[in-house]
Amino acid sequence: MDKNVEQITLMSLERTAKALRKNNMAAYVCKSKEDALKQVEALLFKGAVIGSGGSVSLQKCGVMELVRSEEYCFIDRTKFAPENMSECYQKMYGADIFLCSSNAVTENGELYNVDGNSNRISAICFGPKKVIMVVGCNKVVKNLDEAVKRVKRIAAPANCVRLNCNTYCKETGICVSADGGMTDGCKGETICCNHLISSKQRHKDRINVILVAEPLGY
Numbered sequence: 001m002d003k004n005v006e007q008i009t010l011m012s013l014e015r016t017a018k019a020l021r022k023n024n025m026a027a028y029v030c031k032s033k034e035d036a037l038k039q040v041e042a043l044l045f046k047g048a049v050i051g052s053g054g055s056v057s058l059q060k061c062g063v064m065e066l067v068r069s070e071e072y073c074f075i076d077r078t079k080f081a082p083e084n085m086s087e088c089y090q091k092m093y094g095a096d097i098f099l100c101s102s103n104a105v106t107e108n109g110e111l112y113n114v115d116g117n118s119n120r121i122s123a124i125c126f127g128p129k130k131v132i133m134v135v136g137c138n139k140v141v142k143n144l145d146e147a148v149k150r151v152k153r154i155a156a157p158a159n160c161v162r163l164n165c166n167t168y169c170k171e172t173g174i175c176v177s178a179d180g181g182m183t184d185g186c187k188g189e190t191i192c193c194n195h196l197i198s199s200k201q202r203h204k205d206r207i208n209v210i211l212v213a214e215p216l217g218y
Contacts, residue, residue: 006031006213009137012107013211016140019109024201026208033061036134036212041066043132043208044097049073051092053100053120056162057134057217063099089119093127100124101217102133103155104147105140105209111198112147114156116191124198124207131207136216144197152178152185156192158218165191 001009010029017027030036040063044050050067054077058064067074075095080088092098100120104112111133115121124131141147152175160170166189168176175192177184185192201207 001214009213012140013137013213016105016107016109017209017211019107020105020209021109023109023199024204025109025111025198026205028208028210030210030212033212033214033216036210037062037066039210040099040132040134043130044072046071047073048096049075049094050097050099051075051095051123051128052077052098053123055099055101055134055217057101057136058099060216061134061212063134067099085117089117092119092123095123095128097130097132098123098128099132099134102135102139102209103218104150105135105211106143106147107140108143109199110144110147111196111207111209112144112151113196113198114151114192114194115196116193118194121194121196124196129206133207133209134212134216135209136212136214138215139217140211148182149178151175151192152180155218160191162218163191165189167191 013029017029020027028039030039050072075091077088102111102113113121141150157169157173160167168186175185
């Protein structure tokens with residue numbers, strides 16, 4: 001990244017981090033995905049039971065490789081057969097730490113996430129003792145209206161391609177209701193089933209957001 005662009009990106013992330021802290025979420029700003037990996041590792045502890053959502057951001061930063069080490073008790077969703085995934089998700093609710101990313105983070109310090117199975121957003125809300133999110137600068141938006149548009153125009157279509165879902169946005173590259181309301185969308189198969197807005201938290205610093213001055217994930 002150009003050094004001048006990096007500087008203004010970091011300033012933007014610092015403002016967003018300040019807003020997240022006002023909402024009782026711990027927030028960290030990292031220059032690179034390598035720094036983000038070090039920050040994740042600093043928040044873990046030996047023997048921690050760890051669960052995760054499916055996340056391109058975590059993979060790009062090397063987090064998945066880290067938690068598969070013998071230092072941690074990782075609940076590896078790739079080891080479960082499709083018919084046993086419910087058992088996997090249930091185990092994650094009792095984890096010490098849940099790792100994921102966020103579909104969008106607003107400059108007001110809100111998190112916006114949309115799920116199909118909803119194991120990720122339910123774990124963000126309740127269950128695991130700590131939630132750690134790794135979020136690239138490409139996911140920071142001005143407000144919730146922009147967060148909704150980001151999911152409809154970028155996150156949902158890209159994830160439907162990645163997961164080979166039979167949806168309108170997978171075929172066209174954009175949501176059928178790209179400029180519609182938050183819950184407007186597919187009439188058939190969809191991955192946008194439940195919408196979660198995380199604002200000020202009751203349990204201070206349970207949610208930890210690592211903002212990275214590089215684009216990561218969708």
